[in-house]
Amino acid sequence: MAWLSMAAGAVMVLFVLRDVFHTLWHPTRHGGLSRLIMMSLWRLSARLGARRRPAGLAGPLGMVAVVAVWAGTVAVGWGLVYWPHMPERFSYSERLVPGEHAGPVDALYVSLVTLATLGLGDIAPTSGWLRVLAPVEALVGFVLLSATVAWILGVYPALARRRALALRLSHVRRSRATAEALDSDGGAALLDALASALSVTTVDFMQYAESYYFYDGDENTSLPRQLGHAADLARQAGRARHPDVRLSASVMRTALEDLAAVLDARFLRTGGTPEQVFAAYGADHGRAA
CATH class of the missing domain: 1.20.58 (Methane Monooxygenase Hydroxylase; Chain G, domain 1)
Known part of the structure; x- marks a missing residue:
């Protein structure tokens, strides 16, 4: 079960990174996620009709949705990697009970904090390879931010x-x-x-x-x-x-x-x-x- 969760998380992260690469740095028809979201919002706005169509908003809202999906998918993917190793391989602040903060929501919280480079420190990895993996996620978060600005x-x-x-x-x-x-x-x-x-x-x-x-x-x-x-x-x-x-x-x-x-x-x-x-x-x- 642990390996399945970790594999699923790794696939999600790699999928998003691939989509970012094909959307920004090597534009081809293979960058499917961003194109699918933009096209879906465009068609949805077209179905609203000329009077109800939010003119000028489909493109900007589409970009916001794409970035949100990128960030959300990466956060969930990394959370799936962390989850099987909680609480044994994580340290907790004194006010937290480890057994009560080892669920999927807590893993997602750790992932979001790391991705956003907030570094709150109330839950942190202690295992050697997890301590290396967390900074890698922070670097991915920086890449997503840079990709958004470049886009x-x-x-x-x-x-x-x-x-x-x-x-x-x-x-x-x-x-x-x-x-x-x-x-x-x-x-x-x-x-x-x-x-x-x-x-x-x-x-x-x-x-x-x-x-x-x-x-x-x-x-x-x-x-x-x-x-x-x-x-x-x-x-x-x-x-x-x-x-x-x-x-x-x-x-x-x-x-x-x-x-x-x-x-x-x-x-x-x-x-x-x-x-x-x-x-x-x-x-x-x-x-x-």
Whole structure:
């Protein structure tokens, strides 16, 4: 029974560490726990309907939930490791009766105190390998804290870049640039800048997949609302006489296709054309593309 509890605890801790690794430092489809929580909250908010949907909260609440699950799972896992060895291999303060503080709740308490690096000391391991294991848990707690900060510092700049791209596309749309204005060196430079921003956004969706589950409520900063105009702009510029403009339009179309491929492979799974993917992207974010 003791080995079963310890094995289960070790598996839980390793599972969370693996998920943290794949979420932050090696983003792949294998980081399933964080993606599952974010996606579940996103779909739940979508089912509430447009009026009851907590706009803008699904992403932040999802991140809070992921961090809470990470920390909670690690705490329970380490508690399962400690529990079989209580009270024999732990020392207790004078006001505590060891036999009365050797249950699963007490093991979880020791784990939480160690994970949070509080070091209260009223219950502490005395066995050699447990005394080594406790500081390791404290290091894991520090890793989780650092991971949370790194996640926030990565996701929110990615959101800012995405919204800046949408706002830039909105500027072009509202300026009502004519075909003659686009058919120039300035038009080629504009298309190059937009293609570059689209490429950065594509990388952001691959590196910080959780950023997809953040809702952009304002029309001018909502990328799902502006991608249709980006596609129209690339088609219009593709008919220009200026060779540099046609080249830039081709690069921009390729950037849009790459973005659609990432959105479809990781989130939407429509198997359709870029136009269909962008329409599904807009619908998933509560807007018509």
